[in-house]
Amino acid sequence: MAAGKGTRMKSPLPKVLHPLAGRPLLGHVMDTAQALQARRAVVVTGHGAMEVEAACSAYTGATAQFSISYVRQEPQLGTGHAVQQAVPVLADDGVVLILSGDVPLTQPATLLHLLAACAGTHLALLTLEMGNPSGYGRIVRRADGVVQAIVEHKDASAAQLAITEIYSGIMAVPAAQLKRWLARLDNKNAQGEYYLTDIVKFAVADGVAVVAHKINDAVQVAGVNSPVQLAELERAFQLREAHRLMEDGVRLADPARFDVRGDLFCAHGVSIDVNCVFEGQVNLGEGVSIGANCVIANAIIEAGAVIHPFTHIDGEALGVTVGAGALVGPFARLRPGARLGAEVHIGNFVEVKNATLAKGAKANHLAYLGDATVGERVNFGAGSITANYDGANKHRTTIEADVHVGSNCVLVAPITLGAGGTVGGGSTLTKDTPAGALSVARGRQVSIANWSRPQKAPKA
Structure with a gap:
């Protein structure tokens, strides 16, 4: 009825x-x-x-x-x-x-x-x-x-x-x-x-x-006839889910501060801190640790991965995969199509969308990786981004194994960085780079001696 x-x-x-x-x-x-x-x-x-x-x-x-x-x-x-x-x-x-x-x-x-x-x-x-x-x-x-x-x-x-x-x-x-x-x-x-x-x-x-x-x-x-009753049943449902998980060996820091809004599957040894929300279908592998205040939707997080506090993961229809032993966050964002390999590091204020990072790749600070294929052991510097959108179409960036991308770089897709190469900090690259090369693309530094800043005009 x-x-x-x-x-x-x-x-x-x-x-x-x-x-x-x-x-x-x-x-x-x-x-x-x-x-x-x-x-x-x-x-x-x-x-x-x-x-x-x-x-x-x-x-x-x-x-x-x-x-x-x-x-x-x-x-x-x-x-x-x-x-x-x-x-x-x-x-x-x-x-x-x-x-x-x-x-x-x-x-x-x-x-x-x-x-x-x-x-x-x-x-x-x-x-x-x-x-x-x-x-x-x-x-x-x-x-x-x-x-x-x-x-x-x-x-x-x-x-x-x-x-x-x-x-x-x-x-x-x-x-x-x-x-x-x-x-x-x-x-x-x-x-x-x-x-x-x-x-x-x-x-x-x-x-x-x-x-x-x-x-x-x-x-x-119990039926629902008011917002108060709805909230009461929400907490009753969540507490029931929390007890079910804890009986299966999941360690919840506080079962009263825990929300499942879909299906959550946990292997042995999973620990979840307070105020975490799980939406859609989420699978947590053995020994996964979820820090406080995380929102995770439609994702597979493999054994031993650590999701640090305030991380937002939402796979939507494409899903997100976090590999075994990976470290993500705090304050990181993984969007649909993010595929992190084993032991990948995604640090604070890093966003990954429709990108694959191979084993051991790192983007530890303030970076954006969109529509990218990143090889093993790549180090992606702070403030660097893949410029994947030209205003009409998306393009892909390929970064081969062991590349080091310096801080504050812009990689304008489509582009491929050859294996073992280095990109100098502050570079904007628009062309492919050869393997093993140092690539720098920035304006020449100029210093003007005895220069004076403009002064405000005196008030009348």
Whole structure:
């Protein structure tokens, strides 16, 4: 169910598209449906329907694991009304698992237990024991513990309000039965809405067993209705990810100051300092060390590499690779297509884009390497750049092995520097250089003796 406006979010963005851990709330729910190997997902849309449906496009196409159908709920007249819209596309032979697009952190294992409780014949409810159940529907049981009904908070009696077992909003129900019960819903209640929870009393009346799978992890059934709740779930998600990584041997300086907004894979012996953000897909090899305040996206960092504090790595579609034993940062930037070999050094305020640096190459200070191929053991001086763009097209610079580029040089591409050569500091090179040569291209130094600086004219 993804039709709600989310008024309390105070945002033009549909509620289910607000990001948690780098992907929309609805994306987390769709991921869960994939993990359960559902054969079809039916997305009930309403507010911002076109945006919501477009966001689901990532789950369609040649690699899709299930088919997706969209139905519209306009106007929004309650949860029962939302599910009624899906009736025409539900196959009678299936089990319907009803999830909410703003409840992102339900675990697949929990839902598998719920589906097992359903067993294709029962109405199965996911419930939670809650110390403060205010606002939630209560699970009403008989004296023998059998579920009789769900009573919404606004319709509950004083005795029912004292019940602390609540309905999470998630249920599994045989499709054929669900269709019959949905047809019997009415809106004779305090909110004038069609409650999905009313099907429980229909199941009881029809002699269908109503079972409950009760959990004690409130985060799994927590919904998002406000920016405050979104932030609370963000921290809950990140803490869960942090604990998972630490259980696998990753050393986090502070699990409360750690963010994964994608997929992070860590080998043994990885250490991560505070305030680091990982986006897209990031792979950290054995013994990698990540300094404080780094942002790393779409990158492979191989064994033993050290990423010093305040480094920004973003591979986007092309990716970034940092070789084994490399040193990067602090305050370095690696952009898409950067490929650093083993033991490469990239120092402070150095930017690398679409460039390959072979083993042992170094650019330690204040440099730019764009669209370049850099050989082994090259030393690229402070303040030097590859001028790769002529205003219309990009061109490549090739620096062969063992070249030394002095400080404050400009290499105007396309250009090749021959192996073992040296470029004198302050040079602007526009032509290829031979191997082993010293190349200098700068204006001749002139000194004028007894020269006086211009003086300001006296004030009138």
